[in-house]
Amino acid sequence: MKKTAKYSKASERLTFPHSTQEELYRELNRLGYYWQPDSKDWIRDDTPAKDATNLVKVRVWASSDKITQVVELLLEGLADSGLKLVEQSEPYSCRPPQQNDSRIYLTFMDSED
Secondary structure, three states: OOOOHHHHHHHHHOOOOOOOHHHHHHHHHHOOEEEEOOOOEEEEOOOOOOOOOOEEEEEEEEEOOOHHHHHHHHHHHHHHOOEEEEEEOOOEEOOOOOOOEEEEEEEEEEOOO
């Protein structure tokens, strides 16, 4: 495993048997710790949790000449899964060197809510 600052601090904060860094990070998150990149430390945050959102947000990234078709296919599949489209962005061109790609942002709501 790579000895990054995040991993080193996580290992100091918690002794937990793990085979990947992500397992250790998930356990810290479960215990209420979150990585703060500015201070390069795991900070415990006991703020009470809000209700989970009923929105599903998706970023579609594809070739600029195919993104519209990809989004149409996704919309059909997700509608069949019970999600209702509530917002769709226009295509955004990516910055160089990815300028031949575009992104579209989609927001769905669970139609059962």
